[in-house]
Amino acid sequence: MGSKVSSKMAAPAARVIQVVRPHAPLIKFPNRQGIPKPNAPPPLSRAHIPLTPVPGTPDTLASIQLLPARYRRRPVTVEEMDYIQRGGPE
Template sequence: MGSKVSSKMAAPAARVIQAVRPHAPLIKFPNRQGIPRPSVPDALKTLAVNLLQHNEPSAAALPPLSRPHVPLSPVPGTPDTLASVQLLPARYRRRPLTADEMEYIQRGGPE
């Protein structure tokens, strides 16, 4: 009698194991193993050289290295248009500012 109980319990477990499929990743990251990564001192030297070349006329007055100026480059892709923003569902839109919030921003924060 004990063998019938164990075989009845084993059958559903076998079905569950058969239903589990192997993992298939949905995201694939590029292989970056071959790309050399510069050390921190090398990266800082390159940044300093680029900064000096960018500011040739005013090399005497160097800005602090805490926030170097890097020219902005456009982000690839289609730019946002008014139509594309209007087509967004309400939950993804930015909520409108109230008059009090606009006044708070204009005066620069708390008094």
């Protein structure tokens, strides 16, 4: 009767015996310290391409007013407009 160790008694001892294994990284990056960076010129601006309209019916005021409230834009207050025009906090 006294020779068996209950599982409740063995559980805390098992936690104490566990050892934290060192971290083994899964991704290894090559050492690029000696490789010079390419001297790339700044990107050239592309020629202006006119936008083409998306096929379908355009939005109308009536179709926007039929949207549920959760899909409508929230009105912007005057204070928010001033904050945006100012560029952030003073």
